[in-house]
Amino acid sequence: MTTLAVVSAGLGRPSSTRLLADRLAESAARALGGDVSTETVELRDHAHAMVDANLTGFPSGDFRAAVESVTGADGLIAVTPVFNASYSGLFKTFFDVIERGDLEGKPVLLGATGGTARHSLAIDFAMRPLFAYLRANAMPTAVFAASEDWGSGDTGLPDRIARAGAELAAAIAGRPAAAKSDPYDEPVPFEDLLAGR
């Protein structure tokens, strides 16, 4: 079974960010075919827990399960509204809790929403550097949905969603099974530590 994690940082209920996130998830699942399990994390539901985790250094309760569903997934779809020329604070607060190695090599599809298409480059100047730092594998196609995209057939939104979903599916399919060693189960032997290895 393939697992997809979806992180949606929309604030409204319903939110257009969630709408885009769901569309991207459907597209990726369709392209993957077979058995796909999708876990969606609405960051708003974890807003307080996320701040607590930043202060205490550990995610607790339901929020921990949400973090683990993201770090353990085969692929990630991350979607944020654009606020004041960048991803939302809620979105960044979530990824600040993620340990640096935990998204390493993970295929990630980026998405963003905003009032007008003039915000669309926020994906490239804000989101991509964040995921580059986390050493995630961000797909070349990212999807920005402006308000007008939801009412027009000719802005190409469905095509972009389909292309992005296919890219994510191909990256997941082409990624070798993650052989992640657990440092608590298999510690570096002391002789190696002492030798500076």
Add this chain to the structure above:
Amino acid sequence: MQFGIFTVGDVTADPTTGRTPSEAERIQAMVTIALKAEEAGLDVFATGEHHNPPFVPSSPTTMLGYIAARTERLILSTATTLITTNDPVKIAEDFAMLQHLAGGRVDLMMGRGNTGPVYPWFGKDIRDGIPLAIENYHLLHRLWREDVVDWEGKYRTPLQSFTSTPRPLDGAPPFVWHGSIRSPEIAEQAAYYGDGFFANHIFWPTDHFQRLIGLYRRRYEHYGHGSADQAIVGLGGQVFMRKNSQDAVREFRPYFDNAPVYGHGPSLEEFTRETPLTVGSPQQVIDRTLTFRDHFGDYQRQLFLMDHAGLPLKTVLEQIDMLGEEVVPVLRKEFEALRPAHVPATAPTHASLVAAKENAEVTR
């Protein structure tokens, strides 16, 4: 089981009065707390080491030496001694001196320190934290066991024909703990030497520390020091007590809400659920502390954090009295009744280390 107090040594305003103690008051308060710990029948007092405000204890052996002179029985320890930024030669000398002055009532806990700027202030690089802890401790370990040391490493001036003085009291170096919140490397290090492992325990959830302590126990056995359940484990804990648990919660809440580490974050109720913090009656503290054994196995030392977040000295002394009168006697009995005979009751003491050394010499 050994019970004691560990202190961070923070100078924090009392949030209920807005009053901040002076450094002089705080230092005297720490001494008073240590003396009270002995009077209340506790076994251990451990001080932190810090090199930046708002913390006062930059010179642990000075403080512990003074406390040693005013106590008879109390084991003097640290939580933690910075093995990364201190010169291991100076640690060897300072703690051997303290050991002589205190008649052997000394052990210490190695820690890396998590304050970024302290590393460059002492000429080190925080990115070398683990390698510093490994190399420096390896030297410290030799300095206490070999009369003359030739040594060359990466982080310190080489030594030729160096003898660290004074030599450890009765030829028995102080027992060493290694404290860590999250590094498997440190659990591995403690296991390799057969030293103790201390899990701070108070800021993070139980299942995390179960993994860390599980690793330490497994590797302790792997390195041939005994079975996994004989490994020497210490745990932190944090409590606030009143006869009625509602009173405890009411009185402690403003200190919790404004505490330096977790203040303005999770609620008292959430933090109590996620971490070992217990705010309530002495019976609740007893019940909660007994669960630590269920989670981590029989262990040898339990330290409580009691004097932080601006709690007034008078309150802290009351807490230690309650601990000594109502909590620790029950815990001693209960833990002792549950402990299998082959598991050590306490961490090694000076007397037991000297005896072990003599046995080893007789055997040879």
